[in-house]
Amino acid sequence: MVGSDRFEELISPDKVARRIKEMGAQITRDYADKELVLVGILKGSVFFMADLARNIDLPITMDFLGLSSYGDATRSSGVVRITQDLTNPIGGKHVLVVEDIVDSGLTLRFLKENFDSRQPASFKIATLLHKPTNSLETMKLDYVGFEVEDRFIVGYGLDFEQKYRNLPYVAVLKDQP
Ligand code: IMP
Numbered sequence: 001m002v003g004s005d006r007f008e009e010l011i012s013p014d015k016v017a018r019r020i021k022e023m024g025a026q027i028t029r030d031y032a033d034k035e036l037v038l039v040g041i042l043k044g045s046v047f048f049m050a051d052l053a054r055n056i057d058l059p060i061t062m063d064f065l066g067l068s069s070y071g072d073a074t075r076s077s078g079v080v081r082i083t084q085d086l087t088n089p090i091g092g093k094h095v096l097v098v099e100d101i102v103d104s105g106l107t108l109r110f111l112k113e114n115f116d117s118r119q120p121a122s123f124k125i126a127t128l129l130h131k132p133t134n135s136l137e138t139m140k141l142d143y144v145g146f147e148v149e150d151r152f153i154v155g156y157g158l159d160f161e162q163k164y165r166n167l168p169y170v171a172v173l174k175d176q177p
């Protein structure tokens, strides 16, 4: 990409694909005979959601939830807003939330509380990336692709000021704190 000296590749497309294949196989085993709905958090999860779903060998359904927690800054505000709700009810369904990255955990805490009132049969979390150092919330993460250090990540769905989501690899944005 033009301006690519701003990025340092952290996880190659191949490595991402291999890990998602493993996660899909695990989820396939764990949810056999269950009615599973994948809920992708917009917009960061779109590529992960698409690849994970295709590696789950079950008749799943897919839905999306628009959440805004960061604005355009690089730090979590803890203030989370639903910008687009689910299209179908999740009551009685096994819900697997699909996230791009968990940092403080505040976004997922908000989501769990919101979803609890909708009474799903179960609630689990799959995240491509986890930054364990900033954790403010002790949310159980059921499926984690990769643990990453506390640097600002872009690519494969993750953005900086809405850009760089379409990088095919996971990268560090070099000139950020
Ligand atoms: P949390 O609420 O602090 O766990 O932040 C979660 C959300 O912040 C994720 O869904 C991302 O959208 C965003 N986020 C956290 N860390 C990064 C990063 O390094 N790059 C891009 N987005 C991030």
Ligand code: MG
Residues within 6 Å of the ligand: 043, 044, 070, 159
């Ligand atoms: Mg985001």
